[in-house]
Amino acid sequence: xxxxxxxxxxxxxxxxxxxxxxxxxxxxxxxxxxxxxxxxxxxxxxxxxxxxxxxxxxxxxxxxxxxxxxxxxxxxxxxxxxxxxxxxxxxxxxxxxxxxxxxxxxxxxxxxxxxxxxxxxxxxxxxxxxxxxxxxxxxxxxxxxxxxxxxxxxxxxxxxxxxxxxxxxxxxxxxxxxxxxxxxxxxxxxxxxxxxxxxxxxxxxxxxxxxxxxxxxxxxxxxxxxxxxxxxxxxxxxxxxxxxxxxxxxxxxxxxxxxxxxxxxxxxxxxxxxxxxxxxxxxxxxxxxxxxxxxxxxxxxxxxxxxxxxxxxxxxxxxxxxxxxxxxxxxxxxxxxxxxxxxxxxxxxxxxxxxxxxxxxxxxxxxxxxxxxxxxxxxxxxxxxxxxxxxxxxxxxxxxxxxxxxxxxxxxxxxxxxxxxxxxxxxxxxxxxxxxxxxxxxxxxxxxxxxxxxxxxxxxxxxxxxxxxxxxxxxx
Amino acid sequence: xxxxxxxxxxxxxxxxxxxxxxxxxxxxxxxxxxxxxxxxxxxxxxxxxxxxxxxxxxxxxxxxxxxxxxxxxxxxxxxxxxxxxxxxxxxxxxxxxxxxxxxxxxxxxxxxxxxxxxxxxxxxxxxxxxxxxxxxxxxxxxxxxxxxxxxxxxxxxxxxxxxxxxxxxxxxxxxxxxxxxxxxxxxxxxxxxxxxxxxxxxxxxxxxxxxxxxxxxxxxxxxxxxxxxxxxxxxxxxxxxxxxxxxxxxxxxxxxxxxxxxxxxxxxxxxxxxxxxxxxxxxxxxxxxxxxxxxxxxxxxxxxxxxxxxxxxxxxxxxxxxxxxxxxxxxxxxxxxxxxxxxxxxxxxxxxxxxxxxxxxxxxxxxxxxxxxxxxxxxxxxxxxxxxxxxxxxxxxxxxxxxxxxxxxxx
Ligand SMILES: Cc1cc2nc3c(=O)[nH]c(=O)nc-3n(C[C@H](O)[C@H](O)[C@H](O)COP(=O)(O)OP(=O)(O)OC[C@H]3O[C@@H](n4cnc5c(N)ncnc54)[C@H](O)[C@@H]3O)c2cc1C
Ligand SMILES: Cc1cc2nc3c(=O)[nH]c(=O)nc-3n(C[C@H](O)[C@H](O)[C@H](O)COP(=O)(O)OP(=O)(O)OC[C@H]3O[C@@H](n4cnc5c(N)ncnc54)[C@H](O)[C@@H]3O)c2cc1C
Numbered sequence: 094x095x096x097x098x099x100x101x102x103x104x105x106x107x108x109x110x111x112x113x114x115x116x117x118x119x120x121x122x123x124x125x126x127x128x129x130x131x132x133x134x135x136x137x138x139x140x141x142x143x144x145x146x147x148x149x150x151x152x153x154x155x156x157x158x159x160x161x162x163x164x165x166x167x168x169x170x171x172x173x174x175x176x177x178x179x180x181x182x183x184x185x186x187x188x189x190x191x192x193x194x195x196x197x198x199x200x201x202x203x204x205x206x207x208x209x210x211x212x213x214x215x216x217x218x219x220x221x222x223x224x225x226x227x228x229x230x231x232x233x234x235x236x237x238x239x240x241x242x243x244x245x246x247x248x249x250x251x252x253x254x255x256x257x258x259x260x261x262x263x264x265x266x267x268x269x270x271x272x273x274x275x276x277x278x279x280x281x282x283x284x285x286x287x288x289x290x291x292x293x294x295x296x297x298x299x300x301x302x303x304x305x306x307x308x309x310x311x312x313x314x315x316x317x318x319x320x321x322x323x324x325x326x327x328x329x330x331x332x333x334x335x336x337x338x339x340x341x342x343x344x345x346x347x348x349x350x351x352x353x354x355x356x357x358x359x360x361x362x363x364x365x366x367x368x369x370x371x372x373x374x375x376x377x378x379x380x381x382x383x384x385x386x387x388x389x390x391x392x393x394x395x396x397x398x399x400x401x402x403x404x405x406x407x408x409x410x411x412x413x414x415x416x417x418x419x420x421x422x423x424x425x426x427x428x429x430x431x432x433x434x435x436x437x438x439x440x441x442x443x444x445x446x447x448x449x450x451x452x453x454x455x456x457x458x459x460x461x462x463x464x465x466x467x468x469x470x471x472x473x474x475x476x477x478x479x480x481x482x483x484x485x486x487x488x489x490x491x492x493x494x495x496x497x498x499x500x501x502x503x504x505x506x507x508x509x510x511x512x513x514x515x516x517x518x519x520x521x522x523x524x525x526x527x528x529x530x531x532x533x534x535x536x537x538x539x540x541x542x543x544x545x546x547x548x549x550x551x552x553x554x555x556x557x558x559x560x561x562x563x564x565x566x567x568x569x
Numbered sequence: 570x571x572x573x574x575x576x577x578x579x580x581x582x583x584x585x586x587x588x589x590x591x592x593x594x595x596x597x598x599x600x601x602x603x604x605x606x607x608x609x610x611x612x613x614x615x616x617x618x619x620x621x622x623x624x625x626x627x628x629x630x631x632x633x634x635x636x637x638x639x640x641x642x643x644x645x646x647x648x649x650x651x652x653x654x655x656x657x658x659x660x661x662x663x664x665x666x667x668x669x670x671x672x673x674x675x676x677x678x679x680x681x682x683x684x685x686x687x688x689x690x691x692x693x694x695x696x697x698x699x700x701x702x703x704x705x706x707x708x709x710x711x712x713x714x715x716x717x718x719x720x721x722x723x724x725x726x727x728x729x730x731x732x733x734x735x736x737x738x739x740x741x742x743x744x745x746x747x748x749x750x751x752x753x754x755x756x757x758x759x760x761x762x763x764x765x766x767x768x769x770x771x772x773x774x775x776x777x778x779x780x781x782x783x784x785x786x787x788x789x790x791x792x793x794x795x796x797x798x799x800x801x802x803x804x805x806x807x808x809x810x811x812x813x814x815x816x817x818x819x820x821x822x823x824x825x826x827x828x829x830x831x832x833x834x835x836x837x838x839x840x841x842x843x844x845x846x847x848x849x850x851x852x853x854x855x856x857x858x859x860x861x862x863x864x865x866x867x868x869x870x871x872x873x874x875x876x877x878x879x880x881x882x883x884x885x886x887x888x889x890x891x892x893x894x895x896x897x898x899x900x901x902x903x904x905x906x907x908x909x910x911x912x913x914x915x916x917x918x919x920x921x922x923x924x925x926x927x928x929x930x931x932x933x934x935x936x937x938x939x940x941x942x943x944x945x946x947x948x949x950x951x952x953x954x955x956x957x958x959x960x961x962x963x964x965x966x967x968x969x970x971x972x973x974x975x976x977x978x979x980x
Contacts, residue, residue, distance in 0.1 A: 318695075319692070323832075366788065368699065368700070369697065369698055369699050370697045370698065370700075371697045372697045372783070374697075375695055375697060392693075393692055393693060393695055394690065394692045394693065395690075395691075395692030396692060396695060396697075397700065471665065471672045471674075472672075474667065474671075474672050475671040475672040478667075478668075478669065478670070478671045478672065479671055482669035482670070483669070485667055485668050485669040485670065485671060486652060486654075486668070486669055487604065487654045487656075487667060490604070490654075490687075490827075493654075493656065525687075525690075525825075526687045526688065526690055527690035527691065527692055528690075528709070529687060529688050529690055529705075529706045529708060529709050530687065530708075530709075530712075532705075532709055533709065533712045533713050533716060533717055536717075537717065547717060547719060548719055551702065552701070552702035552789075552790075553702070553789070554789070555789070556788070556789030556790060557701060557702040557789035557790050558702060558790060559702050559703075559713075559721070560713060560717075560719035560720060560721050561719075561720045561721075561722065561723055561816075562719065562720060563718055563719060563720070564714050564718055564719060564720045564744045564745070565743075565744050565745045
């Protein structure tokens with residue numbers, strides 16, 4: 094019997110787990126996929142929004158502003174990259190009103206500082222922004238963060254404090270047994286006194302399993318292009334365009350890891366698993382990006398799609414789905430930014446309900462960055478290598494990730510079992526060659542370190558094998 | 570700080586040949602730095618024959634070819650550091666090395682960049698669809714088979730019909746996989762005729778020219794690809810889609826010179842070659858820094874890599890001994906029909922070997938060099954193809970102001 098079962102290992106579930114792990118309660122996270130951060134938290138823009146976008150008085154506005162304030166210290170503590178790069182919403186002739194409205198909205202939401210820039214100031218800050226842009230809203234407090242690192246690190250700290258994780262556990266039934274809930278995945282089950290539903294796209298279905306049919310979630314896809322690190326300095330701030338009737342437009346931003354990201358599109362779809370990219374979508378991303386940054390380079394290293402969990406209220410849905418079940422649903426953008434504040438809200442709720450009581454004395458709250466060697470000075474690197482030669486051997490050439498860092502990741506909570514899991518933790522295979530050189534080496538390391546056969550190493554879990562057994566061995 | 574006269578970054582065929590040439594030109598403290606555990610570069614995984622026809626007059630496998638040079642290096646007692654990654658080079662030629670021993674800096678009299686190249690991944694092509702397991706570059710597939718001994722796929726479509734794509738098709742077939750097709754965006758294959766014969770025709774593997782992969786299917790592992798015909802502008806033609814049920818897509822869609830270090834040095838890259846611009850001695854714009862092999866421009870034949878590397882190695886030795894002239898060079902322009910030339914600068918009053926590639930496939934052409942509007946030399950070719958690197962010996966006049974390599978139809 095657990096005090097708390099968290100359903101969903103995205104950024105919300107993981108930060109909840111981290112917040113709860115400072116108490117004496119027993120906690121288990123149930124995640125449907127083979128790793129954490131495989132949902133929206135693994136595929137989004139990674140922007141820590143300043144908070145001028147959300148409607149005043151909404152949950153989005155409240156948690157966004159609060160989350161953005163918490164983010165820098167949280168990231169520092171968890172060893173996650175966060176850069177306070179600031180954001181710009183650029184406007185073209187005719188957009189002055191829209192920019193002014195955003196400014197007013199930001200003030201009302203409590204975002205400070207905010208500034209409206211004229212064309213000259215804008216050009217001075219971002220010389221590569223379109224010469225046709227005449228006005229911009231500047232929010233110096235905005236930032237960028239690596240969303241999957243944040244998720245992994247938060248759950249890692251939680252697990253170091255004793256939180257348990259079940260992967261490949263897709264919750265499909267919940268039984269109310271009076272003193273607890275029995276949460277099933279097929280025949281397997283766990284009992285929990287309190288449930289926290291952070292199931293992203295499926296938060297509606299999970300709520301319904303406990304009898305709450307009020308929530309409805311629609312997937313809305315967003316396609317992205319990710320550009321080579323070489324282009325990472327095309328802009329230094331996150332560049333949005335003023336919203337029009339046609340929607341929010343395509344952003345151009347550096348990522349926390351130094352690449353350039355373009356996107357997302359916005360299309361309502363039906364299938365919650367449909368993460369295809371499309372020719373039209375990718376073309377729209379490039380065209381949209383060119384509107385604000387005409388000279389945007391075309392050195393694409395990968396493209397991907399993220400699915401927003403759009404709720405049926407137009408706002409975040411935070412409610413009790415059952416007497417002892419807290420649901421977070423419709424956590425679309427700015428959900429990443431809000432996540433630390435949402436976790437704080439969950440913590441307070443569970444304290445109020447007496448589920449969380451006395452704090453642990455010996456709880457861990459810090460974590461070393463997973464990929465750290467490349468950031469060090471020569472002397473610091475040398476010291477690490479002298480302690481452990483594995484830090485001297487570079488495995489991923491593009492991102493300069495060492496054997497030591499990959500090995501550490503394979504021994505650290507939450508332990509990755511897949512090639513993509515290693516990617517999300519240390520960036521091996523995320524550079525410009527996309528794992529062409531290092532994949533076989535990383536697969537070998539996963540196999541050796543976890544003691545599983547080489548041919549059982551997958552890209553991202555069951556059904557995604559990378560090889561099919563031994564070769565015939567001819568002409569070897 | 571440790572010092573070496575000539576430091577060579579990369580122990581592939583280019584690095585090995587450059588080291589031997591530098592040594593033979595009289596420099597004794599030559600150092601080769603290689604990040605892999607063995608020298609030989611990409612040749613180590615090319616266990617098919619087809620190397621060395623020009624240089625040794627016989628067909629060797631990749632490892633055999635590499636071994637010939639490795640042996641020369643050993644015989645001379647040239648110092649080789651393996652499992653050592655060069656992470657930085659400064660214009661003052663201070664080279665930073667990272668290995669299991671730690672971080673080390675070495676001051677070099679001359680540096681030869683010979684880092685080779687890497688394969689272009691799926692992302693660079695922007696093929697829409699899902700992101701399943703089962704999409705590999707040909708080189709990754711080769712490593713899985715040759716190094717790990719595991720089969721990366723059973724039903725395979727290959728995109729790209731250069732030699733690497735063709736050879737991979739044969740290799741996969743020999744290992745028991747079914748290769749359904751080799752698709753090529755262009756109306757012709759960039760591979761050698763003998764490879765089309767021996768790697769595809771002998772195994773009844775269809776070559777689909779003017780075709781490309783337009784969608785990727787399958788959530789976890791690849792389940793199929795859509796292949797479409799393309800028009801003369803290389804755009805997919807609606808209505809020509811064909812679905813291939815397969816579990817693997819192998820990409821052999823070009824190599825990109827591995828120029829991180831070159832860029833860290835502050836050297837601009839030639840957009841067409843993807844490498845630094847060099848002169849006849851393969852010296853870059855930074856004195857004492859040379860480049861050769863695939864890091865400079867992608868070669869189809871390793872034989873040419875060795876030749877080019879010898880120039881670089883010899884010149885590096887001359888530079889160290891103070892014997893390399895610093896005179897101003899003449900820029901070579903790639904004119905009509907010519908995609909690029911290497912070198913991009915030549916010495917006046919000397920015969921230069923200029924390597925070049927054509928922009929397109931055509932028949933019966935004449936290539937010629939022109940200085941200040943006056944033709945210097947010309948050469949007739951029955952067939953021009955971008956996939957085959959060509960060279961022209963150009964006697965560069967002592968007083969010319971410009972030099973252009975051009976192509977025209979044969980009269
Ligand atoms: C295109 C796009 C761009 C975005 N950009 C930004 C941005 O720039 N800034 C920002 O602040 N926010 C942004 N967001 C929003 C942000 O990504 C999300 O709000 C946040 O990641 C939501 O986290 P989550 O934990 O709620 O959901 P998820 O990360 O989706 O996690 C839910 C988890 O629950 C699991 N799960 C589902 N069903 C079950 C089940 N039955 N049993 C067990 N586990 C289950 C899933 O596998 C998944 O791992 C963006 C979102 C998208 C899609
Ligand atoms: C799959 C394939 C098939 C081929 N088939 C044929 C064929 O049939 N016939 C033929 O003639 N040619 C063939 N070639 C071409 C030939 O192999 C190449 O042209 C040749 O290997 C290029 O030599 P190189 O030394 O420039 O590069 P590479 O062989 O790539 O060597 C570069 C070396 O530099 C090292 N290095 C790079 N960066 C660093 C660093 N920072 N620090 C330390 N070391 C570094 C690398 O590890 C590598 O060992 C083929 C090539 C490939 C990829």
